[in-house]
Amino acid sequence: MRKGSLIVLSGPSGVGKGTIYAGLLKIMPDLTVSVSATTRAPRPGEIHGKHYYFITRDEFNKMKDNGEFLEWAQTVGNCYATPKAPVMEKLASGYDVLLEIDVKGAKQVKKAYPECKTIFVLPPSREELARRLRGRGTESEEQISARLALATSELEESGSFDYEIINSDIDKAIADVKEIIEKTKE
Ligand code: 5GP
Secondary structure, eight states: OOOOOEEEEEOSTTSSHHHHHHHHHHHOTTOEEOOOEESSOOOTTOOBTTTBEEOOHHHHHHHHHTTOEEEEEEETTEEEEEEHHHHHHHHHTTOOEEEEOOHHHHHHHHHHOTTSEEEEEEOSOHHHHHHHHHHHOOSOHHHHHHHHHHHHHHHTTGGGSSEEEEOSSHHHHHHHHHHHHHHTTO
């Protein structure tokens, strides 16, 4: 049986990865996703097991030490990771898997699984990225500043990804990622 493709969607926090991801799932029903583990507290409306597995730092460290993660990263004060087994099982069963993860994590996945396709989502401008992060209303001004400072160094890494797309129009960005995923089938 043909193995599925592993697609990694990355880019700075606030760039719209989550919106692209949700939009893709609506138009590509066969695409499967990975639910990450995080030590971050849930935001209002976030559901354990759907948006993230919300775990303690102790639980995170145990899973990390047991080699249960495909990649992990500490970013803006919290730990995030992709549980390895579900991703590998889905790929082996022929399903395409989409990961929405930070830049450090994307680079680890590329190293561990070179046949994956990495996509970097760029903001139209730094000002627009700041506006989107503030508009979300979920982070304090201190957290927003930390995310913007990190974005500056992350943006310098975009060239090492397989693809770069600019999220100035959400429908166009979703169509661009869909086209990239479809290309992996050719
Ligand atoms: P947020 O706290 O806004 O949900 O996510 C913060 C950052 O962590 C985002 O850039 C998001 O893509 C990233 N992230 C979410 N899940 C994972 C993961 O499993 N691994 C890594 N490396 N980053 C993740």
